[in-house]
Amino acid sequence: MVTLKEIELAHDRIRSFIHRTPILTNKSLNELSGASLYFKCENFQKGGAFKIRGATNTVEQLTQAEIEKGVVTTSSGNHGAALSMAVTRRGGGTKVVMPNNTPKIKINNVERNGGEVVWCEPEQSSRESVLADLVEQTGAIVVHPYNDERIVAGQGTCAKELMEDEPNLDMIICPVSGGGLLSGTLLAAKGMKPEIMVYGAEPSEADDAYRSLQKGEIVANETIETICDGLRAQIGTIPFPIIQKYVDGIITVTETEIIEAMKMVWERMKIIAEPSSVITLGALLKSKDKFSGKKVGLILSGGNVDLNQLPW
Amino acid sequence: MVTLKEIELAHDRIRSFIHRTPILTNKSLNELSGASLYFKCENFQKGGAFKIRGATNTVEQLTQAEIEKGVVTTSSGNHGAALSMAVTRRGGGTKVVMPNNTPKIKINNVERNGGEVVWCEPEQSSRESVLADLVEQTGAIVVHPYNDERIVAGQGTCAKELMEDEPNLDMIICPVSGGGLLSGTLLAAKGMKPEIMVYGAEPSEADDAYRSLQKGEIVANETIETICDGLRAQIGTIPFPIIQKYVDGIITVTETEIIEAMKMVWERMKIIAEPSSVITLGALLKSKDKFSGKKVGLILSGGNVDLNQLPW
Numbered sequence: 001m002v003t004l005k006e007i008e009l010a011h012d013r014i015r016s017f018i019h020r021t022p023i024l025t026n027k028s029l030n031e032l033s034g035a036s037l038y039f040k041c042e043n044f045q046k047g048g049a050f051k052i053r054g055a056t057n058t059v060e061q062l063t064q065a066e067i068e069k070g071v072v073t074t075s076s077g078n079h080g081a082a083l084s085m086a087v088t089r090r091g092g093g094t095k096v097v098m099p100n101n102t103p104k105i106k107i108n109n110v111e112r113n114g115g116e117v118v119w120c121e122p123e124q125s126s127r128e129s130v131l132a133d134l135v136e137q138t139g140a141i142v143v144h145p146y147n148d149e150r151i152v153a154g155q156g157t158c159a160k161e162l163m164e165d166e167p168n169l170d171m172i173i174c175p176v177s178g179g180g181l182l183s184g185t186l187l188a189a190k191g192m193k194p195e196i197m198v199y200g201a202e203p204s205e206a207d208d209a210y211r212s213l214q215k216g217e218i219v220a221n222e223t224i225e226t227i228c229d230g231l232r233a234q235i236g237t238i239p240f241p242i243i244q245k246y247v248d249g250i251i252t253v254t255e256t257e258i259i260e261a262m263k264m265v266w267e268r269m270k271i272i273a274e275p276s277s278v279i280t281l282g283a284l285l286k287s288k289d290k291f292s293g294k295k296v297g298l299i300l301s302g303g304n305v306d307l308n309q310l311p312w
Numbered sequence: 313m314v315t316l317k318e319i320e321l322a323h324d325r326i327r328s329f330i331h332r333t334p335i336l337t338n339k340s341l342n343e344l345s346g347a348s349l350y351f352k353c354e355n356f357q358k359g360g361a362f363k364i365r366g367a368t369n370t371v372e373q374l375t376q377a378e379i380e381k382g383v384v385t386t387s388s389g390n391h392g393a394a395l396s397m398a399v400t401r402r403g404g405g406t407k408v409v410m411p412n413n414t415p416k417i418k419i420n421n422v423e424r425n426g427g428e429v430v431w432c433e434p435e436q437s438s439r440e441s442v443l444a445d446l447v448e449q450t451g452a453i454v455v456h457p458y459n460d461e462r463i464v465a466g467q468g469t470c471a472k473e474l475m476e477d478e479p480n481l482d483m484i485i486c487p488v489s490g491g492g493l494l495s496g497t498l499l500a501a502k503g504m505k506p507e508i509m510v511y512g513a514e515p516s517e518a519d520d521a522y523r524s525l526q527k528g529e530i531v532a533n534e535t536i537e538t539i540c541d542g543l544r545a546q547i548g549t550i551p552f553p554i555i556q557k558y559v560d561g562i563i564t565v566t567e568t569e570i571i572e573a574m575k576m577v578w579e580r581m582k583i584i585a586e587p588s589s590v591i592t593l594g595a596l597l598k599s600k601d602k603f604s605g606k607k608v609g610l611i612l613s614g615g616n617v618d619l620n621q622l623p624w
Contacts, residue, residue: 022334043582044582105579263619266584266619267584267619270360270583270584271582271583271584272578272582272583273582307578307579307622307624308624312619
């Protein structure tokens with residue numbers, strides 16, 4: 001299992017390639033929630049999302065020979081762009097298997113960073129079979145978006161920064177999809193402060209992490225009909241046991257609650273955050289009692305939204 | 313005429329009531345423009361716009377007896393909300409004459425800050441006659457949104473902060489409507505660094521400042537058919553001579569150019585800025601040669617956008 005030490009090493013490895021993103025506060029949202037909120041703004045990260053952390057940590061550990069074979073992945077978009085950025089910098093090529101319903105901004109981000117898009121159907125099975133075919137054809141190295149210890153360690157650097165800048169936090173809320181960010185957050189936050197409580201926020205319409213925890217084993221998503229295009233993946237076998245061991249709960253959030261939270265963040269904070277990240281505020285607002293009077297860190301994981309397809 | 317000394321005094325007077333807003337940079341927009349851009353983010357200011365600066369500077373100088381009479385103004389929205397905030401804090405009441413086509417977010421901001429909205433037609437003549445009636449009926453004190461030296465001095469504190477934080481700027485671009493912000497910016501920036509160049513950015517569809525400068529006297533807007541709801545006012549008699557004396561030029565920007573600039577700011581910077589403020593980027597991008605290789609400050613004056621009525 002990844003340790004805090006590996007997150008610290010990852011941070012040293014990637015520090016010069018990423019932004020140290022700001023932590024924003026907002027008086028009006030504090031009043032509304034009855035808590036003190038600290039938003040870790042990965043929407044301002046390079047590539048518009050936290051994904052550059054894990055991707056860079058992994059790509060920096062590849063050999064030159066591996067880079068020359070080329071790198072492939074599946075991605076709802078943000079990981080693909082981040083991986084392309086990290087691989088392009090090392091002089092390699094990247095192929096990204098992406099669902100054909102991906103927002104255009106995320107496609108553009110992959111291409112702008114030197115990646116090549118390979119289309120698949122939105123279902124997990126299609127993602128995997130198209131990826132397997134690519135690997136067979138090209139011999140390229142797979143960098144999985146979350147089911148990889150190097151990715152988990154890289155994503156953990158986000159919560160490490162948050163804890164360094166706001167050591168008095170009582171709780172953190174983090175989105176959960178494949179589990180890379182949540183497992184990294186758990187290891188960093190609880191490694192640095194064992195008594196902190198960490199919650200996952202997951203769409204009710206793609207609640208595999210919530211149900212997997214209840215059942216004690218990984219179960220599949222029953223639907224992925226959520227506007228959170230970054231939260232439709234299946235929880236991974238590497239993140240799952242970390243989440244099982246450490247998480248204090250998963251809060252599921254409806255589509256309406258996600259959209260309301262998104263409007264609040266946009267209108268009151270004047271920042272662009274994607275549905276997959278404002279879900280943390282949605283989780284807090286639907287469970288106000290749990291967080292009342294506390295200092296709560298919310299990880300805004302990204303800001304890549306198709307402005308022509310807003311959900312209101 | 314207002315001096316730098318009065319802007320300094322204004323800053324001391326209002327400092328504890330406002331945010332010192334951040335200055336953001338963006339690599340991708342630097343590459344696109346060929347210049348180094350420094351965005352002064354008044355969209356993160358209290359009330360979502362720079363207007364709190366001038367309003368607070370004015371209201372803090374009113375006597376208690378004046379406050380008790382009540383305060384009135386006309387406003388496209390941001391000044392009304394800012395004035396309401398400043399007057400409410402001193403225990404007084406505010407009436408704001410607003411055009412009946414004002415975005416809902418700006419109406420809500422007035423009401424949330426304790427102000428009362430009084431409707432008028434969008435034309436300048438209607439704004440003025442409704443205001444005059446109100447003053448006659450109530451004896452309230454008028455705090456004009458821009459044609460007031462206290463307002464000009466207050467708005468100048470924005471450029472003062474920008475120059476303090478980025479003393480190496482070569483140029484500044486600032487939106488122009490009634491002229492309060494631009495005249496304050498000119499006095500602060502050129503007072504602190506005489507060789508700096510300062511440009512106004514104005515919608516082609518509400519270009520009274522541009523034409524007034526050409527003619528050497530104030531002329532009326534021929535149209536106000538612009539999405540920049542904060543830039544439809546008529547240039548004021550107090551700001552005009554300051555602008556005449558100091559400005560290095562007014563750049564007029566089409567509606568299409570404004571919308572393109574707005575999408576760029578939203579997509580690449582992940583911040584919400586209103587059309588009336590992204591016009592500064594539109595002005596820069598249409599006159600790239602003028603700014604090429606320079607360090608340019610762009611004043612993003614506000615971020616109050618009706619998310620249900622986006623221009624794309």
